Amino acid sequence: MTVLRLAMPTPLRSLFDYLPPAGIELAQLQPGQRVSATFGHRELCGVLVEVLENAAPSEYEIKAAGAILDTSPLLTPGLQQLCLWAADYYQHPIGEVMTAAFPTRLRKGGQHQSLAIKAWQLTTHGKGLAEGALARSPRQAEAIAALRRDGPTSQGDLAGAGIKRPALKALEDKALVETCELNPVPREGRARPGLTLNQQQSQALSAIAAAGDNFTCHLLEGVTGSGKTEVYLQMIAACLARGKQALVLIPEIGLTPQTVARFEQRFDAELAVLHSGLGEAQRNRAWEAARTGIAHIVIGTRSAIFTPLAQPGLIIVDEEHDGSFKQQDGFRYSARDVAVKRGQLEACPVVLGSATPSLESLHNALQGRYHHHRLTERAGGSKLPKLSILDVRKQPLQAGMSEGLLNAVEDTLSRGEQSLLFLNRRGFAPTLQCHDCGWIADCQHCDARLTMHRRQRRLRCHHCGHNQPIPSACPECRSEQLLTLGVGTEQAEGVLREKFPMTALYRVDSDSMQGRDAMQALVDQVNGGEPCILLGTQMLTKGHHFPTVTLVGVIDMDALLFSGDFRGEERAAQLLTQVAGRAGRADRPGQVIVQTHHPDHPGLQGALTKDFHNQAIEILADRTARSLPPAGNMALLRSDCTDAAQGEQFLRDLRLAAQAHMPTGVTIIGPLPAPMQRRAGRFRAQMLVHGKGRREVQQATRRLISLAQQQKSGRNLNWSVDIDPQDMF
Ligand SMILES: Nc1ncnc2c1ncn2[C@@H]1O[C@H](COP(=O)(O)OP(=O)(O)OP(=O)(O)O)[C@@H](O)[C@H]1O
Numbered sequence: 001m002t003v004l005r006l007a008m009p010t011p012l013r014s015l016f017d018y019l020p021p022a023g024i025e026l027a028q029l030q031p032g033q034r035v036s037a038t039f040g041h042r043e044l045c046g047v048l049v050e051v052l053e054n055a056a057p058s059e060y061e062i063k064a065a066g067a068i069l070d071t072s073p074l075l076t077p078g079l080q081q082l083c084l085w086a087a088d089y090y091q092h093p094i095g096e097v098m099t100a101a102f103p104t105r106l107r108k109g110g111q112h113q114s115l116a117i118k119a120w121q122l123t124t125h126g127k128g129l130a131e132g133a134l135a136r137s138p139r140q141a142e143a144i145a146a147l148r149r150d151g152p153t154s155q156g157d158l159a160g161a162g163i164k165r166p167a168l169k170a171l172e173d174k175a176l177v178e179t180c181e182l183n184p185v186p187r188e189g190r191a192r193p194g195l196t197l198n199q200q201q202s203q204a205l206s207a208i209a210a211a212g213d214n215f216t217c218h219l220l221e222g223v224t225g226s227g228k229t230e231v232y233l234q235m236i237a238a239c240l241a242r243g244k245q246a247l248v249l250i251p252e253i254g255l256t257p258q259t260v261a262r263f264e265q266r267f268d269a270e271l272a273v274l275h276s277g278l279g280e281a282q283r284n285r286a287w288e289a290a291r292t293g294i295a296h297i298v299i300g301t302r303s304a305i306f307t308p309l310a311q312p313g314l315i316i317v318d319e320e321h322d323g324s325f326k327q328q329d330g331f332r333y334s335a336r337d338v339a340v341k342r343g344q345l346e347a348c349p350v351v352l353g354s355a356t357p358s359l360e361s362l363h364n365a366l367q368g369r370y371h372h373h374r375l376t377e378r379a380g381g382s383k384l385p386k387l388s389i390l391d392v393r394k395q396p397l398q399a400g401m402s403e404g405l406l407n408a409v410e411d412t413l414s415r416g417e418q419s420l421l422f423l424n425r426r427g428f429a430p431t432l433q434c435h436d437c438g439w440i441a442d443c444q445h446c447d448a449r450l451t452m453h454r455r456q457r458r459l460r461c462h463h464c465g466h467n468q469p470i471p472s473a474c475p476e477c478r479s480e481q482l483l484t485l486g487v488g489t490e491q492a493e494g495v496l497r498e499k500f501p502m503t504a505l506y507r508v509d510s511d512s513m514q515g516r517d518a519m520q521a522l523v524d525q526v527n528g529g530e531p532c533i534l535l536g537t538q539m540l541t542k543g544h545h546f547p548t549v550t551l552v553g554v555i556d557m558d559a560l561l562f563s564g565d566f567r568g569e570e571r572a573a574q575l576l577t578q579v580a581g582r583a584g585r586a587d588r589p590g591q592v593i594v595q596t597h598h599p600d601h602p603g604l605q606g607a608l609t610k611d612f613h614n615q616a617i618e619i620l621a622d623r624t625a626r627s628l629p630p631a632g633n634m635a636l637l638r639s640d641c642t643d644a645a646q647g648e649q650f651l652r653d654l655r656l657a658a659q660a661h662m663p664t665g666v667t668i669i670g671p672l673p674a675p676m677q678r679r680a681g682r683f684r685a686q687m688l689v690h691g692k693g694r695r696e697v698q699q700a701t702r703r704l705i706s707l708a709q710q711q712k713s714g715r716n717l718n719w720s721v722d723i724d725p726q727d728m729f
Pocket residue numbers: 195196197198201222223224225226227228229230231354355379380543544545581
């Protein structure tokens with residue numbers, strides 16, 4: 001008998017067998033089609049993974065599927081394989097992985113809409129119409145003549161030629177014309193001329209071009225402003241010339257409107273842009289354009305890595321070190337790592353680019369697994385900025401800023417230039433405390449303090465979203481002596497406005513940058529070139545090109561220096577390099593001032609004496625010595641539930657049950673409470689699987705998952721698996 005093996009959108013880690021729907025022939029079935037089927041008591045939309053033609057009869061009753069929803073598969077074979085791989089590698093339920101590859105509407109079983117446009121054509125009767133038959137209706141005669149001349153024509157084109165709907169409607173009533181659909185014809189994508197590349201850029205370009213239509217993986221490590229984007233643009237031009245599509249992943253589209261604009265300017269081609277801000281119809285259209293090959297270039301954030309492509313020819317991951325490429329909940333995948341696998345499965349080159357590559361990618365490049373191309377100088381002749389440390393110990397500070405820093409801002413402004421001040425904390429102050437009794441405003445749902453937002457007059461939890469009014473007196477002792485501790489962007493903004501009342505000041509954080517076009521408006525204003533001050537969080541560090549910024553100030557470096565995570569040092573070096581890299585990108589030289597209470601901190605001294613590459617090599621040596629990623633491998637099992645003890649007990653039971661079957665070389669650490677144990681009212685615990693070899697860690701994790709599925713203590717709690725975890729929180 002014939003059995004359909006379906007991936008169903010359920011949290012169960014298996015495929016499910018169904019009989020073909022009644023009346024369906026074998027020839028109509030193809031993997032990648034969506035199929036509706038009853039699951040439990042619900043009708044779900046699954047994806048056909050395999051057709052088993054001569055399956056042995058099962059001892060269980062197999063139900064028939066409801067309907068085949070697509071006449072041909074919507075997922076390309078390459079993408080189906082990619083999903084299967086990802087479900088296996090990340091040990092995540094296959095149904096959830098497969099359905100993640102579709103836009104929401106299709107995921108829910110909605111009808112597939114093609115890009116075909118509504119058009120009109122002559123009916124047989126219309127074709128046979130005698131000349132002069134419509135002499136008394138000149139508009140209708142004109143419409144007939146146009147359709148006779150041009151064949152089926154879109155409604156838009158007809159309207160453009162002055163042929164209006166009423167004439168067409170009248171002809172339709174006479175059965176002389178009828179509506180039809182026109183599929184868009186892929187046009188040729190072209191690049192406009194680019195810049196003349198320097199030697200390092202052209203070496204990188206030709207090495208990647210030499211790969212042609214084969215899988216190779218390249219790390220393009222180029223200092224900030226070295227012209228990596230120019231290399232991408234020219235690689236894409238070559239890809240389009242081969243008649244192939246390029247997929248470009250970038251961290252956050254809303255934050256870097258300039259990137260998309262640069263692509264639009266360079267190419268005379270169809271661009272499909274995919275990001276979370278799109279409406280459903282726009283998303284469907286972009287997805288469909290990518291899938292059918294109408295779009296030459298697909299630009300998107302993390303989830304765009306699962307967009308089907310008709311003719312994949314190149315995959316680029318820009319700012320490949322960026323944390324946003326890792327999905328932190330549900331299906332926890334790394335879009336960067338999935339991109340490399342996709343290149344392998346679909347035989348196309350993959351380019352990972354960054355000024356501050358992740359140690360994972362650097363390790364692969366140094367081991368010879370990736371081709372390594374370095375751009376060590378800024379393009380266009382500007383120099384990398386000079387870094388200096390400002391020791392703020394014993395110095396008076398205003399909203400965290402020393403006199404030295406404020407003077408430097410003033411000097412910069414008086415030269416007609418712009419300053420960028422980086423403070424990675426939004427709100428007014430991260431802590432509110434009672435001066436008389438020591439009470440601290442904590443979140444009632446999390447192990448976290450509430451951040452004071454003065455303008456909104458609220459205390460907010462940045463972890464669960466809880467918020468409440470700012471109390472006028474201490475809830476414990478009724479004292480009115482409430483003090484804020486620490487500084488956020490809102491507070492620094494106040495001081496800067498007072499100091500520089502005549503200067504434009506832009507605060508850039510997730511509170512101030514609401515709405516889709518906020519960042520674009522900011523970029524336009526800043527690039528007007530007037531002297532100004534930019535003050536903001538991480539949002540300001542990502543890939544922006546502000547040519548008139550010459551001073552970068554890091555207000556609180558100490559917040560970056562001390563981190564409990566083993567990746568803390570790497571992240572601090574990346575962030576500092578990226579923010580510093582915003583200075584002096586055009587003809588005027590840049591300087592970077594880093595405020596700290598710990599001027600001798602090795603991480604900071606490293607940044608002064610070495611470039612990111614050499615710092616990274618040192619950090620890598622340390623990781624290797626400790627068998628930490630990328631030299632070792634990790635998986636994290638997490639539990640969360642409303643009872644603190646229950647989660648830990650579940651993990652402990654699991655560990656006990658698994659102990660005897662662990663592959664050699666794998667250690668289990670924990671269970672331990674998560675660094676933030678209580679979040680949004682739930683208690684979180686975790687257990688780390690650590691080992692040198694990837695295969696052993698995978699195997700151990702697989703074992704733990706299968707035990708977890710049987711474990712009684714796991715029934716009333718949530719547990720999840722994170723392969724290659726990025727954050728230990
Ligand atoms: N070959 C070249 N000749 C002249 N100017 C160039 C060349 N390549 C790039 N540039 C210019 O140098 C500037 C920085 O380039 P680009 O933004 O591509 O750098 P990047 O490496 O992507 O930067 P970052 O990683 O800091 O975001 C841009 O203004 C770009 O137009």
